[in-house]
């Protein structure tokens with residue numbers, strides 16, 4: 001893979017990003033053979049992007065390692081011998097040049113992209129499982145949990161971000177194509193749009209699941225309007241749009257889809273009896289008459305003429321309980337239908353699939369059922385607790401939860417409200433405190449809990465909090481270890497401090513109590 005300066009500047013000019021080229025002593029035919037944004041990974045003949053909280057010292061390191069060209073929003077006098085391409089927006093330039101460098105791998109993949117405040121990972125896992133099964137293992141997955149670029153074990157690895165940096169994204173897409181993948185299921189975070197990680201990328205199918213206030217604050221979105229705007233960009237960049245008609249802000253979201261997509265290529269779905277306060281044409285509905293912890297069944301019905309071509313009508317059993325997972329599953333079935341899957345191929349595929357850290361449970365003899373779940377904002381905590389309350393009307397709901405430091409500040413209030421609505425006992429503890437004091441975060445959550453309804457305990461050490469929850473629970477109770485899912489670390493003052501995972505701790509505690 002290689003690009004000439006002339007090709008790079010042409011792309012940047014086309015997108016009105018180029019300001020000037022400096023120190024171009026080797027001329028327009030000079031070639032770069034690698035693209036990097038981290039000086040620690042640079043090698044000879046790399047093109048280096050100066051982005052984010054960048055320091056000029058990094059560029060010096062890149063130069064020492066052999067990088068010959070940089071792209072930045074300003075010229076750096078520190079490296080007079082390097083060719084500099086000065087642009088108006090470096091993250092946009094990085095996405096466009098990344099796609100070109102890896103020779104536009106997106107053109108060889110059928111890309112299904114999910115966005116939403118909640119349900120992205122679950123829906124992506126469902127869809128990937130279907131496409132993988134029906135294609136003979138030719139489906140890639142880029143999720144919050146892991147990235148799968150091929151069918152061999154070494155082509156599967158843990159993700160660092162929900163949506164990777166553009167250079168990593170196009171690199172991994174190229175790998176997927178080279179590994180023989182035909183389709184890609186990916187999660188697209190609003191942050192990816194805010195940071196231009198997917199700038200210029202188009203999807204075959206874009207799916208909007210839902211939106212509730214989250215990810216607003218320092219380092220994230222300045223306002224809810226900006227969060228919504230970023231999320232809606234997925235639809236603006238998709239050939240076919242799928243929208244959960246039960247989402248908040250449906251009108252704006254539907255209008256965003258219509259701005260660039262013919263309504264014939266927009267599919268809306270909802271639970272059959274759900275009331276929608278907007279006259280939108282519904283394409284697919286699902287019935288959930290059988291919805292409990294033993295069996296979750298949905299019946300999917302195509303209700304519009306265009307939906308009939310999906311061939312997804314029928315009954316499906318789901319492995320993951322919770323009404324929100326029925327909605328997630330319906331979105332996955334529509335996506336799979338758009339990729340060519342039919343009911344005959346898919347009807348028994350969702351009966352076994354599990355998503356790590358989502359609704360995982362252990363049934364204990366003396367201490368009730370213990371759930372580990374990634375619910376970590378108001379909407380997901382409320383959905384999870386209300387479902388579990390409906391399933392265990394006689395037991396107490398004992399919830400262990402904390403809220404992260406430095407981000408998602410609104411979650412603290414959200415947890416307080418969801419706990420007040422559904423929990424019997426809340427054990428407030430630590431979850432990724434970052435640079436904040438976990439005790440102070442606990443106090444904020446506590447200030448939103450109604451103490452007449454919920455008994456609150458504050459145990460800052462997460463291990464002890466889990467131990468306490470399981471120890472006090474009786475056979476009819478439910479213990480919920482919320483918000484960390486299968487995270488193997490706690491983020492403390494910039495360091496990922498190893499954490500055995502909630503599930504491992506729960507098992508260890510149970511063993512000790514036996």
Ligand SMILES: CC(=O)N[C@H]1[C@@H](OP(=O)(O)OP(=O)(O)OC[C@H]2O[C@@H](n3ccc(=O)[nH]c3=O)[C@H](O)[C@@H]2O)O[C@H](CO)[C@@H](O)[C@@H]1O[C@H](C)C(=O)N[C@@H](C)C(=O)N[C@H](CCC(=O)O)C(=O)O
Nearest residue numbers: 037038039040051052053054058161162163189190191219
């Ligand atoms: C706010 C944000 O998104 N920041 C991301 C961004 O940071 P940044 O560009 O400022 O990078 P930085 O780490 O400060 O360093 C600046 C630059 O210097 C480079 N560098 C650094 C050190 C060095 O020695 N040499 C060097 O060249 C770095 O590679 C980087 O290019 O680029 C980094 C990778 O280059 C990301 O790791 C980082 O994500 C941070 C860790 C993060 O927490 N992001 C979250 C908010 C996020 O993106 N979340 C969404 C999901 C949200 C959801 O659930 O919906 C996601 O998609 O994951």
Ligand SMILES: Nc1ncnc2c1ncn2[C@@H]1O[C@H](COP(=O)(O)OP(=O)(O)OP(=O)(O)O)[C@@H](O)[C@H]1O
Nearest residue numbers: 117118119120121122324358373374375380383384
């Ligand atoms: N459609 C949904 N609506 C509300 N809550 C949901 C929905 N789907 C899943 N959840 C809850 O949210 C948690 C996280 O689900 P999932 O990982 O699928 O979402 P996500 O969008 O990928 O989340 P994140 O952006 O935080 O990584 C689950 O453990 C569950 O409690």
